[in-house]
Amino acid sequence: MLGVVVTIAVLLAGDVNAQSRRLVKIGALTPSWGPTPAIVGLRDGLQELGYRENEHFVIGVRFTQGNNAELPAAARDLVRQGVDIIVASGGIAGKAAQMATNRIPIVFLGGSDPVRTGLVKSYARPGGNITGIADLEGDLASKRMEIFRELVPGLKRMLLPYDATNEFTVAQLDVYREAARRLGLTLVERPVRTEAEAQAAIAEVRKGEVDGIFSPRAVSLNIPGLILDTAPKLALLTMFDIPFYVEKGGLASYSRSEHELGRQAARLVDKIVKGAKPADLPVEQPTKFELVINMKTAKALGITIPPSVLLRAERVIE
Numbered sequence: 001m002l003g004v005v006v007t008i009a010v011l012l013a014g015d016v017n018a019q020s021r022r023l024v025k026i027g028a029l030t031p032s033w034g035p036t037p038a039i040v041g042l043r044d045g046l047q048e049l050g051y052r053e054n055e056h057f058v059i060g061v062r063f064t065q066g067n068n069a070e071l072p073a074a075a076r077d078l079v080r081q082g083v084d085i086i087v088a089s090g091g092i093a094g095k096a097a098q099m100a101t102n103r104i105p106i107v108f109l110g111g112s113d114p115v116r117t118g119l120v121k122s123y124a125r126p127g128g129n130i131t132g133i134a135d136l137e138g139d140l141a142s143k144r145m146e147i148f149r150e151l152v153p154g155l156k157r158m159l160l161p162y163d164a165t166n167e168f169t170v171a172q173l174d175v176y177r178e179a180a181r182r183l184g185l186t187l188v189e190r191p192v193r194t195e196a197e198a199q200a201a202i203a204e205v206r207k208g209e210v211d212g213i214f215s216p217r218a219v220s221l222n223i224p225g226l227i228l229d230t231a232p233k234l235a236l237l238t239m240f241d242i243p244f245y246v247e248k249g250g251l252a253s254y255s256r257s258e259h260e261l262g263r264q265a266a267r268l269v270d271k272i273v274k275g276a277k278p279a280d281l282p283v284e285q286p287t288k289f290e291l292v293i294n295m296k297t298a299k300a301l302g303i304t305i306p307p308s309v310l311l312r313a314e315r316v317i318e
Helices: 037-048 068-080 091-100 137-151 167-171 173-183 195-203 220-234 243-247 258-273 295-301
Strands: 005-011 024-030 057-063 085-089 106-111 130-134 157-163 186-192 212-214 237-240 252-256 289-294 315-317
Touching: 024 037, 024 068, 024 091, 037 057, 037 085, 037 258, 057 068, 068 085, 068 091, 085 091, 085 258, 091 106, 091 130, 091 167, 106 258, 130 258, 137 173, 137 212, 137 237, 137 252, 137 289, 157 167, 157 173, 157 195, 157 220, 167 173, 173 186, 186 195, 195 220, 220 237, 220 243, 237 243, 243 252, 243 289, 243 315, 252 258, 289 295, 295 315
Parallel strands: 024 057, 024 085, 085 106, 106 130, 157 186, 157 212, 212 237, 237 252, 289 315
Antiparallel strands: 005 057, 252 289
16 A cells, blocks of 8 residues: 555744745655654654744655555655655665655665665765664664563574565674574574565464564564564564554564654754755764563563563563
8 A cells, every 4th residue: 555645743944033934844754654753753853943833844754554665656756745855764765765856855764874775975974965864773683682582581592574575674684693693592584575474474483483573673564563463372572673562562672762863853854954965964873772661561471571671671561
């Protein structure tokens, strides 16, 4: 299903005494299922900078419900709508926006290794019409796996279902493998190419084959959602990338703060609105990280979370 445009907020740009009253349109592009915490953070960040709602800026969201193949068309649609700035969630969305325009400024949120993937020329001088915030996913994936083992001392074998067509996920596989090797864990990989394959790969896991499921970061093929739906039926422990899935019943998540990522993006958008060129704005890195644990899920699965891990959690869901 092609993504839907949803207007979630109208925002003011920068210093109203220095800026014109022309409505500036921000197009948010995401492979998710609607406005994400990062997009909400973008809105909140602009408000914190002194922007008033419903006067000068509007944010329109184009989302593709886990279908990366539809991102290029969604990006072109934003260009046709005449947006002034595109904020793209993730590297694939960033590439889609980059292919759609070399004129409209682009701010990407969470692109893994943007130099290697060709989003930017360098961190210090991105070049072109794009800048943004890299997500440190390589380091975070390793740390996420380490925390998973701390949460579950008996953890030995982890299922990793992933979208084999997602170049960014595939590029992270060596990081996952090395982290598992270093931690003495066995990674049971299940590459899939369709949502039906993903559902089968997760549902067909036999009892005792794995101790838990390690969710990939990418939402393509709805793999995290399928893990969330299936894991409780198999009584399997889960580690996710973002708190959304923990709030819905997953065991734990560890990642950069999506909301804070949006607030960082607001500062970049503000600079662009005030005349800065994306090419001259250095790529930033996340500044806040969060561990979230669902104690209700832990109790249902019969596991005891070590106090040392609980003390490090930013949020514990009871």
